[in-house]
Amino acid sequence: MYNLIGAGLIVIGGGIGLGQIGGKAMESIARQPEAAGKIQTAMIIIGALLEGLAFGALILGK
Amino acid sequence: METLLNDFSIGLFFMQAAILLILIVLMRKFAWKPILDALQTREDGIQNALDAAEKAKLEMQNLTASNEKLLQEARIERDGMMKEAREMKNNMISAAKEEAQVQANAMIEQAQVAIEGEKKAAMAELKNHVASLSLEIAEKVVRQELSNKDKQLVLVDSLLAEAKLN
Amino acid sequence: MVATKSIKFLVVFVLALTSFTAFAQDDAVENNLVDSPDEIREYIAHHLKDSHDFHFFTDNASGTHYGFPLPVIVWTSNGLKTFMSSAFHHDDDGEVIVDKDGAQLLKYHSKIYELENGATALSFDEDNHPTNANRVLDFSITKSVFGMILTGLLMLLGFGALARGYKKGKTIPKGFSRVLEPLVIYVRDEIARPNIGEKKYRKFMGFLLTVFFFIWILNVLGLTPLGFNVTGQIAVTACLAIFTMVIYMFSGTRDFWAHTLWMPGVPYILRPILAVIELVGFVIIKPFSLLVRLFANITAGHFVVMSLMALMITMKAAFGPVASTGMSLVLSIFIMFIELLVAFLQAFIFTMLSSLFIGMAVEEHDAH
Numbered sequence: 001m002y003n004l005i006g007a008g009l010i011v012i013g014g015g016i017g018l019g020q021i022g023g024k025a026m027e028s029i030a031r032q033p034e035a036a037g038k039i040q041t042a043m044i045i046i047g048a049l050l051e052g053l054a055f056g057a058l059i060l061g062k
Numbered sequence: 063m064e065t066l067l068n069d070f071s072i073g074l075f076f077m078q079a080a081i082l083l084i085l086i087v088l089m090r091k092f093a094w095k096p097i098l099d100a101l102q103t104r105e106d107g108i109q110n111a112l113d114a115a116e117k118a119k120l121e122m123q124n125l126t127a128s129n130e131k132l133l134q135e136a137r138i139e140r141d142g143m144m145k146e147a148r149e150m151k152n153n154m155i156s157a158a159k160e161e162a163q164v165q166a167n168a169m170i171e172q173a174q175v176a177i178e179g180e181k182k183a184a185m186a187e188l189k190n191h192v193a194s195l196s197l198e199i200a201e202k203v204v205r206q207e208l209s210n211k212d213k214q215l216v217l218v219d220s221l222l223a224e225a226k227l228n
Numbered sequence: 229m230v231a232t233k234s235i236k237f238l239v240v241f242v243l244a245l246t247s248f249t250a251f252a253q254d255d256a257v258e259n260n261l262v263d264s265p266d267e268i269r270e271y272i273a274h275h276l277k278d279s280h281d282f283h284f285f286t287d288n289a290s291g292t293h294y295g296f297p298l299p300v301i302v303w304t305s306n307g308l309k310t311f312m313s314s315a316f317h318h319d320d321d322g323e324v325i326v327d328k329d330g331a332q333l334l335k336y337h338s339k340i341y342e343l344e345n346g347a348t349a350l351s352f353d354e355d356n357h358p359t360n361a362n363r364v365l366d367f368s369i370t371k372s373v374f375g376m377i378l379t380g381l382l383m384l385l386g387f388g389a390l391a392r393g394y395k396k397g398k399t400i401p402k403g404f405s406r407v408l409e410p411l412v413i414y415v416r417d418e419i420a421r422p423n424i425g426e427k428k429y430r431k432f433m434g435f436l437l438t439v440f441f442f443i444w445i446l447n448v449l450g451l452t453p454l455g456f457n458v459t460g461q462i463a464v465t466a467c468l469a470i471f472t473m474v475i476y477m478f479s480g481t482r483d484f485w486a487h488t489l490w491m492p493g494v495p496y497i498l499r500p501i502l503a504v505i506e507l508v509g510f511v512i513i514k515p516f517s518l519l520v521r522l523f524a525n526i527t528a529g530h531f532v533v534m535s536l537m538a539l540m541i542t543m544k545a546a547f548g549p550v551a552s553t554g555m556s557l558v559l560s561i562f563i564m565f566i567e568l569l570v571a572f573l574q575a576f577i578f579t580m581l582s583s584l585f586i587g588m589a590v591e592e593h594d595a596h
Contacts (some may be wrong), residue, residue, distance in 0.1 A: 045580060069461075071278065101409075
């Protein structure tokens, strides 16, 4: 039961983080469309790092 | 975490390590090295070709520039020659003109001298004529005077009227 | 041309059909169909694990299994033992005991145990853990190992052909190699070069390219009806992550170690603490995040796809067979496309982060 609550918290945190990353990346692309490729790559890397963190927490709690 | 550790198979780990190691070695030797080398040589080739094209373009530009320069020089030389020729022509014309002038002047002078001489000769002859005429008239007048005084006067008058012409 | 195309189509079609048959009817215990949520959960859990035989589907009417056995190689208390997995007769509950020169071997939940001396049957504690048997070191050619060998052979064939094409003097590849070449260039120019640096990237290209294509092909193999789940095995991803860790730890420059162990520009009291944090980061956290990310993504993907396919069974009572099958088909096809993207993305991210970490280790700081 506590596991599930923890998992929910992790997902909330991760979701907020991913939303921030995605939103800011979209803003940057809108501001500088010519740098879209670089921004996307950076976005994916940061997203992957966040994902690793969230998954790590999920696995540890499982 | 516990179930995961329970699922962790040490045997699979070692098999994977062995397979991955062998695969890396084999792929390096038989695939990645030749592929990357070939890609590198191809890219170098393309770069070299591009550089050569750039160089050729530059050379072409240089050639065109030097051609242009040669042409310019030729044009300047031609212009120079033309100018010289024109000058020469002008010089020749003016020289000829001058000479002709001088000659003409000389001729005119000669002619004047000759005319003057002729005139003098004619004057002298005229004077002689006049003198002789006057002498003749005088002789005739003297002769007529000697005969008739009126007649002598008339004669003198007519003679004088005649003599006024000259 | 048309004939080969139609044959290819037929093969794909049959494979697709068998996969659905397999998911719908496979693993029936004593001719029982998988049709309750508990059975489906158990079936999915079974799929997510490694297995010792290659099992396509089971004909419930006759009770025959379609597939082929794989060799079992185990290190027991009596030394190395090898036999085919058909000796277990598709048993996964520890009931069939194989006697190999005094070693009593049995298979329980896809793992091979050796019975302790004197025991004749497996006994469990209340958590369903075996009490009188020990895990053996299992070097079997399991389904995952089979998949890895298959991937290795595919890579050697495909990229070997590309390499041979160059050796023959053709500067521009033909046929399938033409597809592979841009991928190699992509890994080199988009992943390795910007992260490691122009001067040093060549040394690590062998590892990065191998790992990229290895993970990608295995991920895609996992989406085929063959039912591989290789990159969803934590041992496999752990091995990959440890390879990356070893490589960046051993190629670290003096600058890297100086910055890790004795950070300049920081008060002296803080330096040992920072060193511990950095070391833990490089030795444990970074490899751990690498291995967990790949494992969790692929496992979650398989779980979601199989759950959506199971919708046709679980929703049958509520919506009828046609509507539930249609819903499950549409949803699983949709999620399958996402999984296809994830298969590439995870290979890309693993390689990207590996080269990022390697780049951190080989970086030269000249501005100090």
